[in-house]
Amino acid sequence: MDFTQINNLSAKLKTLRPLNAGELKRLHDEFIIDNTYNSNAIEGNTLTLRETALVLQEGITIAEKPLKDHLEAIGHKDAFQYVLQLVDKNELLSEHIIKDIHALVLMNDAANRGVYRRLPVRILGSEHTPPQPYLVPVQMEQLVADYTAMKDNCHIIEAVAELHARFETIHPFIDGNGRTGRLMLNFELMKAGLLPVNIKFTDRYKYYAAFDAYHKDGNAHVMAELIMKYETEELEHYIAIIEDSHA
Secondary structure (H helix, E strand, O other): OOOHHHHHHHHHHHHOOOOOHHHHHHHHHHHHHHHHHHHHHHOOOOOOHHHHHHHHHHOOOOOOOOHHHHHHHHHHHHHHHHHHHHHHOOOOOOHHHHHHHHHHHOOOOOOOOOOOOOOOOOOOOOOOOOOOHHHHHHHHHHHHHHHHHHHHHOOHHHHHHHHHHHHHHHOOOOOOHHHHHHHHHHHHHHHOOOOOOOOOHHHHHHHHHHHHHHHHHOOOHHHHHHHHHHHHHHHHHHHHHHHHHOO
């Protein structure tokens, strides 16, 4: 897999004069709203992008939408902001951090927040069956250990693709796995000096296909290609904004 373009774009971004605080905040707020909408929509949340913005920016309750959908939007925003704090501290990925992210994501379910599942589960629409509950702690411990080694021995895109695919394959929580996994993915990308990616609801079938490919042969190359595409788009978009602002 060729990461030359991403490496070149990332290097170029580092040479550009940064945006000012106000511009950065605007882009940051826009990304959180867009990312919250897409990540939640993939999991069945019914809030539109506009409704998500109203909930997060104005605190408005959408009368015809379930309370659960509102709480999922707020929880995802809080979790993303927590991840940004972790990035600033350059924290190492750990089971504790994963559970903390999940606890914020699943703010509407006090009994299961940050707790590995105690029941067997099935992933609807997938032929893959996640491991039995007693195997979850062991496999999560191994995942974190393996990832630490992986990111030292391969490109970060390959490492996070494997991390994300394996995390969702383990499916450690009763609910909120997808949102938590995508936040973990962005946590690791940002720590590596790259931009967070926004996996689109409209691309969900490509996203599901990447998991199917991983379950078939244990290779995360399709997921890596998808993440690489998103990262390239984010870098190009961000560079264009900076260049236009300084023109």
